[in-house]
Amino acid sequence: MTAALRTVLITGTSSGIGLATAVQAAEAGWTVVATLRDTGRADALRAAVAAAGVTERVRVERLDVTDPASVAAAVSGVISEYGRLDAVINNAGVGQLGTVEQTGVEAFRAVLETNFFGVVELTRVALPHLRASGGRVITLSSLGGLIGQPFNEAYCAAKFAVEGFLESLAPVAATTGVQVSVVEPGPVASEFVTHLVPSVPGLIENAGPYEAAFKAYFETTAALFEQAQSSADAAAVVVATLTAERPPFRVQTSDLARELAGIKLSDLDGSAVQAVTGPWLT
Structure with a gap:
């Protein structure tokens, strides 16, 4: 089957990796259903699609991954319009900075709800259609899905859960012809990060006994993001995973991500990771 006849649904395409992935998948010949929670924020996506000359291959739709009815409607719409679904790219996500003592359990x-249960629900609804097409599930995880990062407790908890869910699902789905992969970016220069930055001064001010550690953490990570890869570069890895004949389960998007993933995956007692992340706080 040619790429032009294949359909991929992508979540979280208003900016960053999701937007770049939608454009690059369309450039690779796929029919792209680019979804976002608020279609009023689709101007940047539409402009990028038009600039790339792939408007006819991209359909913009609303999908709120925290709303099961919205998930069901989006998948049903793809099947009604195109008759098949060949891939899902779970990209929608939110960030959270702070430690549990300050943020509380509701955070x-x-x-x-977004980063884990949204992935679970869309994957669940899509699986029968992916089984019919011999398709695949690709999910944007993070190095935060492998390495617990200071002041990212809620975010890392969600990404760890995503990786556990999909690592468990992958061999089961494979028995029915569905391939499952997670993509793990390291630092990426995107609006996902810049949306968190304005909250930092207030978080530092209200961090109580963690004030010095939080300030040091922010200074360290700000330096790391000076060498962040672009959303387009990260998206290229996602699209390569989409188009690969036999994609691996776990894929990193940069040399830094591969280096840190290697530390974690060989760290039997956790000391190597603590040696990396501990100095971020001093």
Whole structure:
């Protein structure tokens, strides 16, 4: 089957990796259903699609991954319009900075609702159609899905859950011809990050006994993001995973991501990771 006859549904395409992935998948010949929670924020996506000359291959639709009815309607719409669904790219997500003592449990529930349960629900609804097409599920995880990062407790908890869910699902789905992959970016220069930055001064001010550690953490990570890869570069890895004949389960998007993933995956007692993340706080 040619790429032009294949359909991929992508969540979280208003900016960043999601937007770049939608454009690059269309450039690779796929029919793209680019979804976002608020279609009023689709101007940047539409402009990028037009600039790339792929408007006819991209359909913009609303999808709120925290609303099961919205998920069901989006998938049903793809099947009604195109008759098939060949891939889902779970990209929608939210960030959260702070430690549990300050943020409380509700912050964890909110992040898990989007970053974990949203992935679970869309994957669940899509699986029968992906089984019919011999398709695949690709999910944007993060190095935060492998390495617990200071002051990212809720975010990392959600991404760890995503990786556990999909690592468990992958061999089961494979028995029915569906391939499952997670993509793990390291630092990426995107609006996902810049949306968190304005909250930092207030978080530092209200961090109580963690004030010095939080200030040091922010200074360290700000330096890391000076060498962040672009959303387009990260998206190229996502699209390569989409188009690969036999994609691996776990894919990193940069040399830094591969280096840190290697530390974690060989760290039997956790000391190597603590040696990396501990100095971020001093």
